[in-house]
Amino acid sequence: xxxxxxxxxxxxxxxxxxxxxxxxxxxxxxxxxxxxxxxxxxxxxxxxxxxxxxxxxxxxxxxxxxxxxxxxxxxxxxxxxxxxxxxxxxxxxxxxxxxxxxxxxxxxxxxxxxxxxxxxxxxxxxxxxxxxxxxxxxxxxxxxxxxxxxxxxxxxxxxxxxxxxxxxxxxxxxxxxxxxxxxxxxxxxxxxxxxxxxxxxxxxxxxxxxxxxxxxxxxxxxxxxxxxxx
Ligand code: IYR
Numbered sequence: 208x209x210x211x212x213x214x215x216x217x218x219x220x221x222x223x224x225x226x227x228x229x230x231x232x233x234x235x236x237x238x239x240x241x242x243x244x245x246x247x248x249x250x251x252x253x254x255x256x257x258x259x260x261x262x263x264x265x266x267x268x269x270x271x272x273x274x275x276x277x278x279x280x281x282x283x284x285x286x287x288x289x290x291x292x293x294x295x296x297x298x299x300x301x302x303x304x305x306x307x308x309x310x311x312x313x314x315x316x317x318x319x320x321x322x323x324x325x326x327x328x329x330x331x332x333x334x335x336x337x338x339x340x341x342x343x344x345x346x347x348x349x350x351x352x353x354x355x356x357x358x359x360x361x362x363x364x365x366x367x368x369x370x371x372x373x374x375x376x377x378x379x380x381x382x383x384x385x386x387x388x389x390x391x392x393x394x395x396x397x398x399x400x401x402x403x404x405x406x407x408x409x410x411x412x413x414x415x416x417x418x419x420x421x422x423x424x425x426x427x428x429x430x431x432x433x434x435x436x437x
Contacts, residue, residue, distance in 0.1 A: 244408045245319070245412075246328075247330075247408060248328070252331055252374060252407070259372070260374075261278050263365065264368065267361035269352075269353070273341065276337065276400075277397055279333070280333050281331065281334070288327055291323055291326035293386045293390065297383060298382075323379070328404075331405040332402060334391060334401075335402075358400045378403065379401070379402045381402065384399040387402065
């Protein structure tokens with residue numbers, strides 16, 4: 208074992224089985240209610256709430272614990288407008304010229320188009336950037352590991368934290384997204400990963416009438432007692 212490895216006692220809370228069951232049900236019900244929201248209210252959201260969700264995101268596991276996520280939280284109306292303008296310009300080109308018929312058909316149930324008013328209406332835009340490689344104090348490149356996976360997990364926790372506190376969001380990926388790094392002044396070792404509008408849903412907001420896959424379609428059980436084999 209190398210000199211750099213040190214360990215401390217794990218802080219773990221063991222819970223009675225009934226409590227585990229109850230918490231599992233409760234969390235599942237909570238998450239089943241989460242929906243991607245595209246119609247936001249302009250009601251303000253306190254910075255502290257965004258901060259708590261970002262701290263939660265920062266608890267994600269990551270390759271070699273490099274924590275290769277960086278978040279930019281924007282509530283400046285001018286910057287939100289600029290983001291909307293460029294995103295809509297790119298999206299319009301995508302919807303009108305770049306996306307294949309197959310892709311447009313796949314998106315049809317979601318009812319999306321190039322218009323992204325939520326980029327201005329939502330009180331916050333949170334951009335996640337993936338740090339492709341790090342830099343040491345003297346500017347040397349340091350390799351990061353599993354950057355996509357790590358950022359994906361961090362963003363998943365961010366989404367869960369927002370939903371749990373009663374805020375709505377959308378995983379928005381205007382394509383191409385490079386403009387975001389330029390607009391927000393990010394260094395060239397970072398790639399835009401996901402842009403999240405965050406806020407309250409608009410009054411009377413509607414969402415696509417779509418279903419989640421049933422358990423049988425997303426899970427295969429290989430039980431030692433044969434109880435789940437078909
Ligand atoms: N970026 C576009 C298109 C889009 C693509 C996928 I894959 C989606 O799940 C949803 C939208 C847009 O934001 O409209």
